[in-house]
Every structure is written in structure tokens, then in C-alpha cells.
Amino acid sequence: MKNQVRTISFLNIGSLDAYIRMANSFSILSPEKEKLLAEKLFFYRDIESAKLLILSNLRFVIHVAKNYSGYGLPQADLIQEGNIGLMKAIRRFNPNINVRLVSFAVHWIKSEIHEYVLKNWRIVKVATTKAQRKLFFNLRKSKKRLGWFNLHEIDIVARELGVSRQEVKEMEARMSAQDITLDVTPSDSQSDYPMSNMRSSLHLEDKKSNFATKVEQDNWALHAVNKLSNALLVLDERSQQIIKRRWLNKNSSKITLQTIAQDYGISAERVRQLEKNAMKKLKIAIEA
Known part of the structure; x- marks a missing residue:
């Protein structure tokens, strides 16, 4: 095919x-x-x-x-x-x-x-981990102007993307840095896309870079996240929320059945049944 x-x-x-x-x-x-x-x-x-x-x-x-x-x-x-x-x-x-x-x-x-x-x-290469990839693609969308962010803009981006201010600064520096050549001209230094106007084949090489290996290591984690995201789509909205709050809650410990039951005005046993059925559907979708 x-x-x-x-x-x-x-x-x-x-x-x-x-x-x-x-x-x-x-x-x-x-x-x-x-x-x-x-x-x-x-x-x-x-x-x-x-x-x-x-x-x-x-x-x-x-x-x-x-x-x-x-x-x-x-x-x-x-x-x-x-x-x-x-x-x-x-x-x-x-x-x-x-x-x-x-x-x-x-x-x-x-x-x-x-x-x-x-x-x-x-x-x-500017992004070698899953978190850096997310920041790399979202940072370009968040930029309101060319050049460097001010402190206020850094705070906004960090809050919107759920990362630290330092991570935003480091990624912006990577994205804004020019590849150094031995014959830089004014047109080179002002290019929006460094790769488009390179005039010399001699560049500084990062001997420590092992990008390919990092990509291979990250591929499986990315694939697993994609599989789970796709699988969640088979569930109705309530079942999705139950699974996310019970098993995908990163900010705190697993929420109890009783707490969710109170939020939806149903019994804890009913929440348990919904959770069990949702898990079965997720397993089928993930293994597909």
C-alpha cells in the first residue's frame, strides 16, 4: 500500500x-x-x-x-x-x-x-526530547513579533504552554541562534530562515550531538501517547473525564470514586461500572 x-x-x-x-x-x-x-x-x-x-x-x-x-x-x-x-x-x-x-x-x-x-x-537540531518538541512547535505559534521576547511575553508563553520561564528562554535562544560560518555577510545575518541563505559549507559541528538516538528513544513514547489519545476518542465525554481524573491526573493523587460520584450526582458503584466499561473500550482501541 x-x-x-x-x-x-x-x-x-x-x-x-x-x-x-x-x-x-x-x-x-x-x-x-x-x-x-x-x-x-x-x-x-x-x-x-x-x-x-x-x-x-x-x-x-x-x-x-x-x-x-x-x-x-x-x-x-x-x-x-x-x-x-x-x-x-x-x-x-x-x-x-x-x-x-x-x-x-x-x-x-x-x-x-x-x-x-x-x-x-x-x-x-533544536529539539531532542518530547517536551522540547512540544515547546518548539508551540513557541513559533506564540511569537507575536520577530526578535526576543520581553519578560512579560515569556511569562505568558510559559503559562500557556505549561513550562518554566527558563525552558522558554532556552528554546527561543536555540531557535534564534544563527549557524556560524567563516564568510557571514549582512544578508546572511538578517535572514529569517538561516538555512535558505547559507553561502559556506564550513560550519561549526557539535561533536556531542546524538540527535538520531534521542529521536529513536522518544518515538515509542510519542507513539504510546498517540495511541492513548486516539483511544480516548471512542469514549463519551463523561467516561473520558472519569478516566482522565482517575488515571491521567498529573497534579495530584488519583481522585476517589466517591468524589467523582458526588460531582455527577450518581453512586460510587455507578462510577466504578463506567470506569470498568471505559477501560475495556480503551484496551480494544489501543490493541487495534
Whole structure:
């Protein structure tokens, strides 16, 4: 399936605009049609169904990829990486979880694009841990102007992203730092995208950098978080809140059944039953 989609992406279409027009020409599937195709793929490994699912969602990949255009990377490459994420999602999509494919696939699409951006945006890599990745992508969205943040802006960003002021300062320094060359010109130093105007092949090298290994170590944790996030979507709002408050509460100890029961005006036994049923649904969704 992967090779087939690569062929779709690299047809001699002529231009990115032509590819986008082609992608938008495919109709959006109805929930019923999507579920039928997903069942054929999931239970019978029907390749034609996979192809239709992919083609009908290419426009969504383009939409997601446009959000990363500010990193100075080729839009076509961003879309292609997103397509890879879409393929991975479709291969794992279980129609029985009763969630639209696009909701399931968005995490996989963004994950592939994130990896591409982090590996190619800078010569000196700026984000090596999961927390740094989150800060890296959100910090660019939070910037209100070019240049350095003032103390008030740092406090706002730190509060919005749930990180320390020091982490914001360090990441901003990494993002703002220029790669040093031996023939820097005024045009180089003023470039918004350091990679776009580099005129020398001689750069300072960080001998201690082991970015590839850190990415590999972080991939499994990122995958697990994505699986859990997708699985939570199969639950109703009340069940989601029960699971989050009971098991995903980072700020305090696990909340008791009695406390939740009082909040919802039901018995503690009923909360226990809801929690048990939610856990069963999560297990099925995660193992899919």
C-alpha cells in the first residue's frame, strides 16, 4: 500500500498546484461509505478500499501540511511526509472504534511532519526530547513579533504552554541562534530562515550531538501517547473525564470514586461500572 501511494504522490502531475487540484477532485466520503471501505480493508485487506480511503483524505493532509509552511521547507515534501502518516493511520484504523478516519489519522500525519521538520529545519537540531518538541512547535505559534521576547511575553508563553520561564528562554535562544560560518555577510545575518541563505559549507559541528538516538528513544513514547489519545476518542465525554481524573491526573493523587460520584450526582458503584466499561473500550482501541 505504501508504494502505491508514493506512486500517486509522484505522478508526473506537473506542479504542486496541479497536485492540490487533483487531491481536491476526489470526493469526501460519507461516514457510511468510509466505514464500509475501512471494514473491507481491516477484515479482508482489500487494497482498492485502501486506495479510495487514501485518495479521499489527501486534501486533509494538504490542509495540515500548510500549517507548517513557516519553517522554510518545501511544501511538497511536507505533504509527502503527511501522506506517509496517513498511510500508517489507515493501515492501523479499526472501523469498530466508531471514530471518523480523519480524527484518527491527524495524530499520525502530524507526527510524520514533525519528524521531517525537526530533522531538516536546522543544521543544529533544536529539539531532542518530547517536551522540547512540544515547546518548539508551540513557541513559533506564540511569537507575536520577530526578535526576543520581553519578560512579560515569556511569562505568558510559559503559562500557556505549561513550562518554566527558563525552558522558554532556552528554546527561543536555540531557535534564534544563527549557524556560524567563516564568510557571514549582512544578508546572511538578517535572514529569517538561516538555512535558505547559507553561502559556506564550513560550519561549526557539535561533536556531542546524538540527535538520531534521542529521536529513536522518544518515538515509542510519542507513539504510546498517540495511541492513548486516539483511544480516548471512542469514549463519551463523561467516561473520558472519569478516566482522565482517575488515571491521567498529573497534579495530584488519583481522585476517589466517591468524589467523582458526588460531582455527577450518581453512586460510587455507578462510577466504578463506567470506569470498568471505559477501560475495556480503551484496551480494544489501543490493541487495534
